[in-house]
Amino acid sequence: MPGTTDPVCTEPRAAARTGVCGEPPTAARGGPVSHTLARVARMHRIAMGRRLRELGLYPGQELMMMRLWDCGPVRQSELIQSLGLDPSTVTKMLQRLEQCGHVRRRPDPADRRAVLVEVTDEGLALRAGVEGAWQGLEELSLGGLAPADRAELARLLGLVADNLYEEAGEEGDCPPLPKSC
Amino acid sequence: MPGTTDPVCTEPRAAARTGVCGEPPTAARGGPVSHTLARVARMHRIAMGRRLRELGLYPGQELMMMRLWDCGPVRQSELIQSLGLDPSTVTKMLQRLEQCGHVRRRPDPADRRAVLVEVTDEGLALRAGVEGAWQGLEELSLGGLAPADRAELARLLGLVADNLYEEAGEEGDCPPLPKSC
């Protein structure tokens, strides 16, 4: 342990080499659930990303497409609202989705500022694949969990979502549901 | 509902304007838990990002710092292993953390390919803030949950993590724990 103030580490280096070091960082002890949540979400995202890539989508785009599958031609601003994303994020993502032919954009005749977005036939064709991937991943994630456990997990996650919603404000879903769609 | 094959949408646009459109995309019904999980994780990340910004960190960097706080000087490859990140991600993140003075890098005398990374005093000074933010967010997230519920949530998330671990392979934490730290 040379030089500067050695970190608080319990294993200066000897034990570390043996592979004893605790898995969750000690600094994360104050938030074990948060840590597991982040870990699970990340693995979930990776797993979903793998499935999506085979479909020709990048992670994140599937939520956009889901929204577009639900609504007909939508204003970009409504997508921003319902997805809770930054406007610039949506602009760029739609530009790419359009270039890939999954989506079509045209100016809104009723409001020359706005842009109407709608799915193309090619984009609609992705739906089955995405839904299948989504369901498959759900089943993989919850494998071995009894229905009661699944319900309990959904309930608890919902509570956490409500707690975070107030601070993370945003949108992402229902609560405010400001306008259309 | 003009022109091209109209999406399956239940509300072509009239009802949409009234704000009736379902919150979770219908395509996500096959994976309600996955959807909530992604939503919660995203809000959690945003909330954590806000706290981290005040400390001068970007989301994602806190996990790196936590790892560095635990171990003394570590090889970059070990960070890659324990965080489960892509090597290039780690390289770039460390370059930025070094430029900010939170981290120091020097060649490993024992292996001229490797690089040893360690936290600086300035980086160590962030620890209290990060841990505080982490704990605060944990408390915010779990607010109103009885201890039993918290334990149950942790348990269920752990099960999901195990399920996903097999596919998402990766690392991220303990199971393999290949080498030191």
Next chain:
DNA sequence: ACAGAATATGTGGTCGGCCAACTAATGGGG
């Protein structure tokens, strides 16, 4: 009718994160 607020998008830049391709050093066999 018009100035100023509010709305709807787009730009440029930065970061985390991944992949692919590349360099440099180590370590085994033959």
Next chain:
DNA sequence: CCCCATTAGTTGGCCGACCACATATTCTGT
């Protein structure tokens, strides 16, 4: 002893996502 597979890092490129800032249009109050 030398060739080659392996390992450690780096670079470049691309995408999601954010912010700050800039633009065009619509809306509102006076």
